[in-house]
Amino acid sequence: NIRNLAMEKVATTIFFPCRYSQNGCHQRLLHTEKTEHEETCEYRPYQCPCPGTVCKWHGPLEAVLQHLTTQHKSVTSLQGEDIVFLATDIHLPGACDWVMMQTCFGCNFLLVLEKQEKHEGHQQFFAVVQLIGTRKQAEQFQYRLELNGHGRRMLWEATPRSIHEGVTAAIQNNDCLVFETSMAHMFSENGNLGINVTISKRRP
Template sequence: MAPGGGVCKVVESHPKYANYDITAAKAEKRSTQIKSNSGWGEKHGMPSTNGVHELLECPVCKNLMYPPIHQCPNGHTLCSSCKFRVHNCCPTCHLELGNIRCLALEKVAESLELPCRYQSLGCYDTFPYFSKLKHEQHCRFRPYNCPYAGSECSVMADIPTIVSHLKEDHQVDLHDGCTFNHRYVKSKPHEVENATWMLTVFNCFGRQFCLHFEAFQLGMAPVYMAFLRFMGEDSEAKKFSYTLEVGAYDRKLTWQGVPRSIRYSHRKVRDSQDGLLIPRHLALFFSGGDRQELKLRITGRIWKGQ
């Protein structure tokens, strides 16, 4: 035992703490389910046999360590966030950690350049050690979340894999064409809580678009909403526009806008009201006015800007 070192019991807890780019570190740690033919599986986008990289891997969370890197009197290292998590006790030898910095390892980290973790998905750039995580948070090759809103789905993958997943696992309807005419029916229109209809995917201009339709409470008022999301990056989504229309009895509501990327969550788009918003009294009027059943027909068109 090192002089002055006390043995202490490691206790797992989750306090709040300050650290070098905690948000980025959590992004690297987050567990994801990847369903892709690309074979993306190398840890941190690099071979796990590299000795220097292994030295920089925290023994607790298995993420790359960023300053301050801490060490115990016996030289075992761990990251700043995990130092709090194990209550200042070394997870390897259980000595008290104190406030010893591993300056040599921090200096080694400064000299490294690493490939993006999404290298196997198409990003072939390399980055200085301290720029890698920031890049990966916005890398255009990072996988997409499944856009299905009817359940909590954790699948992440590239667009072709996501499309196959939607068809095979969620049984969504896939249609070819840039115009559509959809009918939405609900037998109890007064029940708006968690009323979400099946997602529809359109193949148009060689790209895919998701049509959402659901009911929710907007303040105290129940409403229905339809909106479109683009399966790709936001910069590409802005190249397209779409219209949605609903009506009956010589009256109609029309929406024209730009589809949002599926990088934005379904809930974020819905809560921003970026789509065709239909108050319930109008929805019931368009359905026939008897208030016994919702019967809405929504038509739409997608086009590409100049």
């Protein structure tokens, strides 16, 4: 017992280096803080932000764009703050995803639309925008997704995710544009769904 107490004393006073210290992180952390820090540590390698692929790539933020443009050539790209993200063949059965890149304000954003069956027998669509950048950079922006047609309009506005955190949690928590299959069909034409995407700078 005396020994354990001694060990606990050590654990609450000794500082450990972050596991990403070799990548440049200079933080020193208590044992109790270590896991939480490393999860969001900005020096943690970035994973490939393409949804629905089995790509195992990871590396520094600076290398993500090149990885995408060379290894995921099917991801198309559009310039401008206000573009249309066209998802084709949305009626195809099963889980699907659509990705495209939007470039504006000197930054690159990845637009993601996923069709998922989170609840059995009930397919839904989830759309979200990620910045190819850090969380801090992402917080300077705001995105708007808009569906329009037949006298109806649906809109979602939020802060982009950083590709460092990814979109899995956002989709899992419905912290994105969520819409039903019937709505997707109503807003689509010939099986193609156009989502208006507008990116803007947050007012300071």
